[in-house]
Amino acid sequence: MAIHLKLNTLYHCSRSFGTAQPCPSYFNLTFFHFHRHHYPFSKTILKHNSAASTVVSRRALLSSDAALFQDVGATVFLITGGYSLVSVFDNLTHRKIISQNLSRKLVHIISGLLFVAAWPLFSASPEARYFASLAPFINGLRLVVNGLSLATDEGLIKSVTREGKPKELLQGPLYYVLILALSSIFFWRDSPVGLLLLAMMSGGDGIADIMGRKFGYVKLPYNQKKSWAGSISMFTFGFLISMGMLYYFSVLGYFQFDWNLTAQRVAVVSFVATVVESLPTTEQIDDNISVPLATLVTAYLCM
Numbered sequence: 001m002a003i004h005l006k007l008n009t010l011y012h013c014s015r016s017f018g019t020a021q022p023c024p025s026y027f028n029l030t031f032f033h034f035h036r037h038h039y040p041f042s043k044t045i046l047k048h049n050s051a052a053s054t055v056v057s058r059r060a061l062l063s064s065d066a067a068l069f070q071d072v073g074a075t076v077f078l079i080t081g082g083y084s085l086v087s088v089f090d091n092l093t094h095r096k097i098i099s100q101n102l103s104r105k106l107v108h109i110i111s112g113l114l115f116v117a118a119w120p121l122f123s124a125s126p127e128a129r130y131f132a133s134l135a136p137f138i139n140g141l142r143l144v145v146n147g148l149s150l151a152t153d154e155g156l157i158k159s160v161t162r163e164g165k166p167k168e169l170l171q172g173p174l175y176y177v178l179i180l181a182l183s184s185i186f187f188w189r190d191s192p193v194g195l196l197l198l199a200m201m202s203g204g205d206g207i208a209d210i211m212g213r214k215f216g217y218v219k220l221p222y223n224q225k226k227s228w229a230g231s232i233s234m235f236t237f238g239f240l241i242s243m244g245m246l247y248y249f250s251v252l253g254y255f256q257f258d259w260n261l262t263a264q265r266v267a268v269v270s271f272v273a274t275v276v277e278s279l280p281t282t283e284q285i286d287d288n289i290s291v292p293l294a295t296l297v298t299a300y301l302c303m
């Protein structure tokens with residue numbers, strides 16, 4: 001009789017615990033399935049395996065608890081951070097230190113980039129991505145409740161809308177947080193596509209607005225509402241932020257890149273996203289949908 005040890009879910013948590021060790025997903029604890037085969041095995045070996053499996057299962061349970069606490073802590077940090085960010089910019093707008101438009105754009109840039117930068121705080125458990133998505137989903141709920149005027153959070157409305165109308169929360173800001181949530185679920189730390197998508201939406205598109213409003217005297221020939229300064233800024237900063245994000249995650253061990261090839265590919269992705277953002281289609285489709293979509297398709301085709 002042979003013992004065939006089948007571990008249900010084993011996840012190597014190199015980062016979370018500093019050493020590569022088996023770490024099960026906490027909701028999908030490792031269940032040891034013993035399949036008895038008809039091979040001669042002495043009781044001693046059976047006892048040894050049984051004792052060993054008890055040790056491993058205890059360690060697995062401990063590491064799964066640690067992973068759960070780690071993910072809950074990181075989620076609380078993100079949610080708290082999101083609320084704090086909005087209230088800081090509400091304060092700055094209220095005290096007229098910055099304009100409402102600049103406040104919205106800085107929240108647009110900072111929230112998305114810090115959200116992604118915080119992904120390594122989560123454990124290596126398969127469920128970690130869902131915990132991370134809670135922060136944008138909870139903010140989305142907040143945007144819907146205030147956008148439908150079921151509640152009135154003046155600070156939120158002032159710091160993330162153009163004209164201070166609650167209904168505005170149901171457009172750009174809501175699409176934005178939904179893209180954050182979906183990117184963490186479908187791409188997470190497993191694919192550079194999600195990083196590029198958020199770098200272009202948060203960093204590139206956000207900076208295009210700031211630079212375009214400030215220096216956008218020369219308009220684009222095909223779109224009088226957008227300018228060369230805005231688009232060139234989107235391409236340049238979108239590229240740099242994307243490369244910075246890829247470098248950050250590669251230093252943490254999530255990816256390894258051929259940087260020359262990657263730079264060329266990211267340049268193509270940034271260019272396509274910039275062209276899409278410059279098109280006169282904002283009335284039909286929000287930039288917070290068109291830019292991530294263009295980035296996603298181009299990154300899939302060339303990354």
Ligand SMILES: C/C(=C\COP(=O)(O)O)CCC[C@H](C)CCC[C@H](C)CCCC(C)C
Binds near residue numbers: 079
């Ligand atoms: C203002 C925003 C989008 C509007 O975009 P646009 O219409 O100008 O193109 C961003 C809305 C952000 C949201 C209210 C808060 C999101 C917080 C995020 C999920 C978590 C950030 C955590 C970090 C540690 C600060």
Ligand SMILES: Nc1ccn([C@@H]2O[C@H](COP(=O)(O)OP(=O)(O)O)[C@@H](O)[C@H]2O)c(=O)n1
Binds near residue numbers: 205208212226229230
């Ligand atoms: N490529 C771009 C993007 C924005 N902008 C400037 O930024 C303003 C807001 O751009 P937008 O309509 O894309 O703003 P959001 O939809 O991102 O909030 C535009 O009206 C332009 O003044 C630009 O000049 N060039």
